[in-house]
Amino acid sequence: MIINIFSKYFNKILNFVYPKFCKSCDVLLDNNFVFCHNCWDSIKPIASLDINISLSKKITVYAASSYSDPLKKLMFEKFYSKNVVFCKNLAFVMYKKTIIKDLQLDYLVPIPLHWSRYAKRGYNQSEVIAKELSKLLNIPVLDILKRNKKTYYQSTLSVKDKYLNLKNAFDIKDKYKNKYLLKDKKILIIDDLFTTGATASNAATVLFKEFPESVDLVVACRIV
Numbered sequence: 001m002i003i004n005i006f007s008k009y010f011n012k013i014l015n016f017v018y019p020k021f022c023k024s025c026d027v028l029l030d031n032n033f034v035f036c037h038n039c040w041d042s043i044k045p046i047a048s049l050d051i052n053i054s055l056s057k058k059i060t061v062y063a064a065s066s067y068s069d070p071l072k073k074l075m076f077e078k079f080y081s082k083n084v085v086f087c088k089n090l091a092f093v094m095y096k097k098t099i100i101k102d103l104q105l106d107y108l109v110p111i112p113l114h115w116s117r118y119a120k121r122g123y124n125q126s127e128v129i130a131k132e133l134s135k136l137l138n139i140p141v142l143d144i145l146k147r148n149k150k151t152y153y154q155s156t157l158s159v160k161d162k163y164l165n166l167k168n169a170f171d172i173k174d175k176y177k178n179k180y181l182l183k184d185k186k187i188l189i190i191d192d193l194f195t196t197g198a199t200a201s202n203a204a205t206v207l208f209k210e211f212p213e214s215v216d217l218v219v220a221c222r223i224v
């Protein structure tokens with residue numbers, strides 16, 4: 001209680017010295033997050049979407065929002081900044097606005113980044129989001145996927161080319177091969193943005209070969 005009062009008092013002082021503004025509408029913030037209460041309330045999770053991976057396998061896609069403001073603004077900040085705090089903010093929104101906390105998961109699996117892009121940026125955004133979600137959900141991250149080849153930037157390609165570009169793009173990391181760690185487990189793939197589903201489908205196809213009970217996906221934004 002005392003700590004709580006103290007931290008509120010401390011935040012007020014911090015805000016006085018370094019005023020913080022809502023990332024979406026620019027009003028002065030009276031909370032410790034990146035959005036004001038109005039903008040926070042305007043983030044509406046969209047209906048989950050099922051994608052068939054094979055005749056008997058499907059994944060469900062959970063999204064905190066469509067690709068629209070205010071979350072779109074945070075996605076932009078994340079993309080252009082090297083500051084991991086925006087990934088952590090997105091993780092918090094995904095945790096609060098979707099039903100992933102009710103899924104009784106075994107592992108969170110981030111979408112891997114090719115090493116050359118990792119070197120350029122310094123970190124993998126999906127991995128940072130996964131680690132933050134891991135703390136919030138108390139579920140371990142299993143960084144089991146690797147990228148086989150340097151895929152082109154997806155945004156520059158047509159829908160058909162996106163699927164071809166990502167075919168065989170992922171594999172199980174060598175150190176996890178033949179260990180069947182995912183057998184009968186409930187897996188949640190973590191990514192920031194869902195566009196055509198090509199990335200998720202290809203990652204899920206690889207994961208299903210490990211005989212999990214289920215594979216699903218959570219993203220911050222899904223383009224609808």
Ligand SMILES: [Zn+2]
Nearest residue numbers: 022025036039
């Ligand atoms: Zn606002």
